[in-house]
Amino acid sequence: MGYTPLPSPSVPTVARPQRLWLHLLLFVLTFFSVLLAGVQWMGKDFTELSNLHYGLTYAVLLLCFLSAHEFGH
Numbered sequence: 001m002g003y004t005p006l007p008s009p010s011v012p013t014v015a016r017p018q019r020l021w022l023h024l025l026l027f028v029l030t031f032f033s034v035l036l037a038g039v040q041w042m043g044k045d046f047t048e049l050s051n052l053h054y055g056l057t058y059a060v061l062l063l064c065f066l067s068a069h070e071f072g073h
Contacts, residue, residue, distance in 0.1 A: 027063075035059040 038055025039046040046055070 031059055031063060034062055038062075 035052060035055040035058070036046045038058025039051050040055075041058060042051075042054040044051040044054050046052075
């Protein structure tokens with residue numbers, strides 16, 4: 001037909017300030033919740049501090065996998 005529509009001009013957006021502290025806080029909270037889930041998955045009592053090392057491998061590996069996935073976006 002000989003007609004190619006052009007995209008309409010975009011509306012300028014206002015840059016929002018970065019909230020790095022929020023991202024770090026959410027990551028730390030996620031790490032501790034996954035750590036406790038790993039301790040519970042091993043069948044240990046997560047209320048005892050001496051059992052936290054059981055969930056450390058689980059938390060580190062899972063969050064490395066999820067971080068690599070998210071950085072791929």
